[in-house]
Amino acid sequence: MIQKANRLKHVKEYYFSKKLREIAGLIAEGKPIINIAIGSPDLQPPSNVIKALKSTMQLENAHKYQSYQGIPEFRLAIANFYKKHYNVALNPSNEILPLMGSKEGIMHISMAFLNKGDKVLIPNPGYPTYTSVTKLVEAEPLFYNLNEKNSWLPNFQEIEKEDLSNVKIMWVNYPNMPTGATASKLAFEQLIAFAKKHNILVVNDNPYSFILNNSPQSILEVKGAKEIAIELNSLSKTFNMAGWRVGMVVGNAELLKxxxxxxxxxDSGMFLGIQKGAVEALKLSANWFKKQDAIYNKRRLLVWKILDALGCTYDTTIGGLFVWAKxxxxxxxxxxxxxxxxxKDVFITPGTVFGINGEGYIRASLCVAEEVLEEVLTRVTPVNH
Incomplete structure (x- = not known):
């Protein structure tokens, strides 16, 4: 047998990859499993996005390699979107780099800046990919605690007690996954001040801004943030384009270079049709977000009922694509x-997937139709309820 690389010794297969394989086996055995764990939007992308993709097929250059930096039209659409929704000015020529999904960006950023033995500040609970990619590039995860008491925000007094001398990157994610918590502008200002003090690159992973959240924010709104911070963003959740694999990293031109x-x-560039579709998505008015939220609001009410039946507690003031419940x-x-x-033939995410601070919590997705959630409610509600 050819031996696998040493870097894989401390990297497990992604939880959902393994669990979904098990669930597929159960379904094959005839089990009527309902999955309310995964954040893969089940709604359709905007119709004009599909139209743009289809019409691109006939263009002479559609099937050729595209620019590594994306077409100018796409970068300009991202710049306009950031200006309109976040009040952040970006130079489309050098402060925007399109990505095949923001998950790709986590690997690219880590490979670009981390050497073997460098340390990386990672939220606990947090997106598991931050940890696995850190290990893949042979850097060292340094977890910082998020908890309910501190509104799921970094505790800088606690972090300052760590040896930060070899920390190169700090991953932050607001609106937060899995908890849904948001960061105030003050919290972002504290993050930037902390990063400058210790010369740490802050990466805010920001794909959840527009779901059940009336105040979208970018960390780049903070004065001086571009000096030390970059931001990942994605069309996956906001525009129901998860399978398209389209996102971006924005910020300091030298860092993006x-x-x-x-x-x-x-890679060798993103398919032109995907870029043209993304351009149309980014032009949409606020009505798109309102329509999406109306659907997610109805679903969330049902998820809350499911969680009530399970004896859980949750924060009704928090938005996002998931409900985080105690x-x-x-x-x-x-x-x-x-x-x-x-x-009960119901699959829901255990909080421990996101770190040891997720013990005692579960996470339910809103990417499930109302009638399916109704069935889940029937399954989990006690007979004498």
């Missing part, structure tokens, strides 16, 4: 979700 050194050796005291997350899966 460094990321491009990696990216240009990893289990009854003393309940273990993975034991609880396995019981739901094997006894």
């Amino acid at each position: 460094t990321i491009l050194q990696v990216k240009s050796n990893m 289990l009854p005291k003393g309940t273990k997350a993975e034991e609880f979700t396995d019981i739901l899966l094997y006894k």
Whole structure:
């Protein structure tokens, strides 16, 4: 047998990759599993986006390699979107780098800036990919705690007690996944001040701005943020384009130039039709977000009922594509979700997927039709309820 690389010794297969394979097996056995765990939008992209994709097929250059930096029209659409919705001015020629999904950007950024042994500040709970990619590039994760008491925001007094001398990158993610928490402008200002003090590159992963959230924010709104921070963003959640794999990293031109050194050796440009569709999505008015939110609001009401039936508590003031809920005291997350899966045929995410601070919590997705959520509610509601 050819031995796998040492870098994989401390990297597990992504939880959902493994679990979905198990669920596929259960379904093949005839189990009527309902999945309310995954944040993959089930709604359709805007019709004009589909139209733009289709019409591009007939263009003479549609099927050729495209620019590593995306077409100028796409970069300009991103710049206009950031100015309109975040009040952030970006130079479309050198402060915007389109990506094949923001997940790709996590790898590119890590490869561009991290050496073996460098440390990376990673939120706990947080998106598991931050940790796995850090390990893949042989850097060292340094977890910082997020908790309910501190509104799921970094505790800088606690972080300052760590040895930060070799920290190169700090991952932040607001609106937060999995908790849905948002960061105030003051919190972003504190982040930027902390990063400048320790010369740490801050990367805000920002794909959830427009879902059940009336105040979209970018970390780049903070004065001086471009000196030390960049931002990942995506069309996956906002415009129901997860499978299209289209996003961007924005910020300091020199930092993006460094990321491009990696990216240009990893792919050969994004399909033109996807870029043309993305341009149309980014031009949409606020009505698009309102229509989406109306659907997600109805679904969230049902998810809250499901969580009530399960004896959980949750914060009704928090938006986002998921509901983060606290289990009854003393309940273990993975034991609880396995019981739901094997006894009720319902798959929900245990909070421990996102770190040890996720113990005692579960996360439910709003990417599920109302009638399906109604069925889940029927399955989990006690007979004598």
